[in-house]
Amino acid sequence: MGINFIEFTNGHLPLYFTWASKPHVKNQWFREGYTPPEAILDKLKGDSSAFPFIIMLDGKEIGFIQYYHLTENDKEIFGEEVESTVGFDIFIGAEDYIGKGYGTEVVRKFAEKLLAPAGVGRVITDPFTDNKGAIRCYEKAGFSFVKTAKDNCGTEIYIMEKVKGELLI
């Protein structure tokens, strides 16, 4: 399966907003009180700590993925190693592509890329604890449970990590 990641550009905005309005995406990403879809405009300008990409499957756009660097403020929830840790978030926007194993392959490949640079030793992600499909997907992609915590809106999140050494096993 041909998965690759292309840089998000202005041309992707209509598709992104269509995906963002779909219930399966909205319920996990854009609940009231969370960062709204419009924040993508700051990301495009580079005024954000997140780096956005479109997920391509055999030449077709199927979803969105981003990575971000952790900051000092994240230490309490994500641990002391913020400088060598990157986080990621994902959604598959096209419903036809959900639950078919693509998410697992996408996450595995993206994590491999994130762990490649010398300075990066750990990738983390933080689905809502009730997002069983995402948690299962990340487990299949080699992520392990770290702990649960509360996010800034008070929702329980399920922190998972993949560390560099695990790639060599």
Ligand SMILES: CC(C)(COP(=O)(O)OP(=O)(O)OC[C@H]1O[C@@H](n2cnc3c(N)ncnc32)[C@H](O)[C@@H]1OP(=O)(O)O)[C@@H](O)C(=O)NCCC(=O)NCCS
């Ligand atoms: C999360 C997401 C990226 C996963 O991608 P995907 O292609 O659907 O995932 P996969 O098909 O590779 O794996 C999903 C696994 O979860 C399982 N699953 C799905 N719903 C489940 C549920 N309610 N309870 C338990 N397991 C569930 C599937 O059976 C599958 O596991 P299996 O292969 O062992 O049967 C995708 O579903 C998505 O974009 N969802 C909406 C947005 C979202 O939740 N983003 C993540 C925010 S952290």
